[in-house]
Amino acid sequence: MKDTLDNTTLIQKFLQGEDSLLANRELHIEKAREETQLLTNQGILLAKARLKGSNPYVVVRLQSDYWQVVHQLALQANYLPFGMDKARFEGATFVQYDYHSVPAGYEIHCQEAAALWKTWWVNHRQLELMDMLLLCDKRWAPVNKMVCETGTIYMKTWQGERVFAVSDTIVWLDRNTQKRRRRIQVPKHHAPGKTSPSPYPYHSGEDISEKPAPVDESANPVVPDNLRRVVRAGKNKLLIQTALGPILIEGENLSCSIGRRTAKKS
Known part of the structure; x- marks a missing residue:
């Protein structure tokens, strides 16, 4: 075994189905019957996967020093957690990530519902059809409208209304909405009698979104x-x-x- 792989590369190879004996100073991969395992060199099981067949999946340990990096790399490989909140509530040790196709051109997020609400609120005046998709019953559904009241978020999608607490973990896709935010241009000099623009436009109540073009x-x-x-x-x-x-x-x-x-x- 050669100690040439960093943790990220080794975990990526694990998620790609590499089942040969690979290791570094902290982690190693080994084959166990029909599953491949990712373990620490102290023998703690971090994840196990079955990536061949019609229903590939990865099972990830929730509490470990490596969870965040395994979680992010699993998302990048299109393995999505189902039942994350339930597993945490029940005190489960592991949660399963199932493979799910993601359309090209989208960035995947697995966050609290509050993060989707914030992104929607900042960008909703500029959003186009299919810009934001929510995972509903293992299908991607366009988000039409969103309202937040007293810690509860109501989302209207093309597969019906969905209701979440702001702390619920959800999976959603974003088609570059963050890059559409208008840049704030602050003139170096201001004409007398004119109000200077606020240095904090998001807290001033000013509508900084692009005005939509007239609809033909x-x-x-x-x-x-x-x-x-x-x-x-x-x-x-x-x-x-x-x-x-x-x-x-x-x-x-x-x-x-x-x-x-x-x-x-x-």
Whole structure:
């Protein structure tokens, strides 16, 4: 065994299904029947995985000095925890992370619901269709609206309303909403009689979001009443809910139809 791998690289190899004997001064990987194990060199089991087959998973120890790095690297490898709050409440030693596909172009988050609420509140005036997705019953659902009242967050998604305490752990996706925040330009000199901009715009009540462009109603496809439960329309966009997840269609002269009924807007 060569002591050439740092902890991050060794854990990544474990999550990639490496089952050969790898080790460094702190951790090592070993094979145990059909599972691969990640252990400290003192023999403490940090995680075990079965990555082959139709339902790959990783089981991670909740209380250890390595939990944070294993957790973050598991998320990056698209292994998501299900039942994290329940496991912690029950005092469980381990929690299972199941593999779940993540659409390209999204950043994954596993945080308290308060973090999603904060991101939504700062960016919601600029959000576009499909910018934020919430994991609901192991499916990604676009977030339409969010309200926070007395420590409870009410989220309207395309799979119904979801209710969370601000401290609940949830999994969600973000399509670069953080990068859309408008930069605050502070002039070096101010004309007499004009109020200087606040150095703390997020605490002044000032609306710093980009003003939305006027909506061209002629570009919005008309959705028939009998399709509105599964089809949503935006500017030159249609979002269709299917059994495999949402499908986004973009282009001009889109139309919606069922049977012989068709509605079209050019």
